Amino acid sequence: MLFVLDPGWGLEARREAEALLTLPDGRPSGEARGWLALPTGGSGGGVKWARHDETTLAAAVAGLRAHFGLGAIHAVDVLPAHHVSGLMARVRAAETGGTHLPWAWKRLEAGELPVLPEKADGWVVSLVPTQLQRLLRQPAAVAWLRGFRVIFLGGGPAWPDLLQRARDEGLRLAPSYGMTETAAMVAVVRPEEFLAGREELRPLPHAELAVDSEGRLRVAGASVCRGLWPEWRDDGWWSTGDRAEAPPGGGWVILGRADQVIITGGRKVDAARVEAALRGARLWEEVAVLGLPDPEWGEIVVAFHPAGAPCADPAAALAGLAAWERPRRWVAVETWPRNAAGKVDRAALRRVGATLAARPAGD
Numbered sequence: 001m002l003f004v005l006d007p008g009w010g011l012e013a014r015r016e017a018e019a020l021l022t023l024p025d026g027r028p029s030g031e032a033r034g035w036l037a038l039p040t041g042g043s044g045g046g047v048k049w050a051r052h053d054e055t056t057l058a059a060a061v062a063g064l065r066a067h068f069g070l071g072a073i074h075a076v077d078v079l080p081a082h083h084v085s086g087l088m089a090r091v092r093a094a095e096t097g098g099t100h101l102p103w104a105w106k107r108l109e110a111g112e113l114p115v116l117p118e119k120a121d122g123w124v125v126s127l128v129p130t131q132l133q134r135l136l137r138q139p140a141a142v143a144w145l146r147g148f149r150v151i152f153l154g155g156g157p158a159w160p161d162l163l164q165r166a167r168d169e170g171l172r173l174a175p176s177y178g179m180t181e182t183a184a185m186v187a188v189v190r191p192e193e194f195l196a197g198r199e200e201l202r203p204l205p206h207a208e209l210a211v212d213s214e215g216r217l218r219v220a221g222a223s224v225c226r227g228l229w230p231e232w233r234d235d236g237w238w239s240t241g242d243r244a245e246a247p248p249g250g251g252w253v254i255l256g257r258a259d260q261v262i263i264t265g266g267r268k269v270d271a272a273r274v275e276a277a278l279r280g281a282r283l284w285e286e287v288a289v290l291g292l293p294d295p296e297w298g299e300i301v302v303a304f305h306p307a308g309a310p311c312a313d314p315a316a317a318l319a320g321l322a323a324w325e326r327p328r329r330w331v332a333v334e335t336w337p338r339n340a341a342g343k344v345d346r347a348a349l350r351r352v353g354a355t356l357a358a359r360p361a362g363d
Contacts, residue, residue: 001025001247003037003229008339016047023230028050034226035167038084040180050181050225051232056070057221060183061095063206067188068174072098076088076148077124079107079342084180085126085154085347105342109134113144121150128342129158130226130286132166133172142169143247149189150174155243156343157256157272159279167195177254178200181238182225187252200251205347209252210237216258217244251291262291264299267324271301274325278303282315283310286336288344289327292353 005017007276017039027034036057037049065073073096079086083163093100098121100247103114105321107129116123127135132153135141145151146169154176166173173194178185189199203209207221218237227233256272263269271289278287284305291299300322335350 001035001037001229004039004082004087006039006080008338009047013047015251019231019238020047020049026230027232031232034232037229038087038180040083040084040228046264049229051227051229052183052225056183056223056225057088057091058095060185061092062203063221063223064092064185065096067202068190070096070124070149071121072096072119074099074116074119074121074123075101076116076123077102077188078108078131079126079128084146084184085152087206087239087282088184089126091310095153105131109142111138111140113141116147119256124148124150126152127152128155129162130342131164132158136165136169137164142171145169145171148172152176152177152185152188154178157254157276159276161280161282163194163199167197170195177252178238179240181225181228182207182219182221183225186219186221186223198251199231200247200249200253202251209246211244212239215243215245215255216240217242217252217254238271245311260291262289262299262301264291264301264324264328265293265297269301274301274303274321274327277321278305278314278317281312281314283312283317284308285312286344288346290346290349290353292329292350297328300328302329302353304331304333304338304352308334 003021033053033055034051036052038052040048040050060318061281073092075089075093077086077089077100081087086168090100135145149172151171151173153173156176172191174188174191175194176185176188184202187201187209189201201313206223207219209220212218217240219240220237224238241258243258244252245255246252256270261268262270262271275287286306288304290302292302331353333352337345339345
């Protein structure tokens with residue numbers, strides 16, 4: 001069994017991982033599959049490993065290749081190898097006889113752009129929304145991004161303003177949905193559809209999507225993991241914990257995490273909707289919305305942001321939200337917590353919320 005660990009884990013997460021390593025393997029005796037364990041969930045609720053192998057990874061590559069009509073996949077890789085998108089950049093290149101070009105994100109962010117030799121199948125790159133946001137500020141980086149056949153965007157929800165800016169720049173963006181448990185993307189928007197204003201996700205050929213009675217998305221297909229270590233799962237549907245819907249006309253829309261619904265005073269608040277409003281107003285470079293316990297309301301809506309004054313008037317961003325959706329508290333964070341993939345560490349923000357004094361909204 002091969003376990004992949006995140007070098008950025010803290011002491012507590014490492015201890016959790018070491019405890020799990022000692023558990024007996026739950027797969028059937030003599031079963032050789034599920035030998036590659038990739039970390040998932042370490043930043044938000046305990047260390048887990050998704051069990052993959054050459055079959056699940058190859059299925060993910062074949063589905064992506066067929067969906068985009070790619071031959072050899074040539075990938076610039078700015079994500080860490082312990083992150084599923086970073087790992088899959090390597091696997092896609094190796095599986096298809098393509099080129100894997102690792103490039104440190106800090107170099108790219110600083111304006112050091114690799115020169116890419118011409119390839120018949122073009123080049124692809126995977127970015128998370130925050131990375132795309134930073135590159136869009138640099139004219140040279142925008143020109144460089146225009147040279148890609150596909151720019152996969154995943155790792156978290158992208159806000160409307162970011163997508164529109166990418167569309168205005170003519171970037172061949174492919175917003176995607178997937179996770180470690182599915183060997184990265186299982187649904188995506190093709191660049192042609194994105195540039196035409198479409199944002200509904202289409203399942204890749206190897207994946208099937210459905211929702212349960214509570215609106216949570218389920219995924220089936222050959223790239224779904226064999227289970228979470230040490231457990232083993234039979235083939236079938238994987239429950240993602242994300243809310244989704246299939247609007248008329250086809251395609252899928254991801255509505256956000258089921259566990260990001262905040263219940264405050266008996267009313268439901270979609271944290272992703274509040275985040276999108278605040279991001280669209282460009283108040284701060286980063287923002288995250290969480291529900292924190294409150295003795296009167298059960299939970300309250302709390303907006304976290306980097307320390308410093310907002311770049312615009314918060315009242316304008318809040319105008320489109322119902323009164324109960326608006327943050328009751330704002331928490332300024334001196335050092336914005338991220339994991340190695342560039343995604344916000346929400347568990348760390350919860351710890352910040354428990355220790356920092358929050359100021360009333362509007363102050």
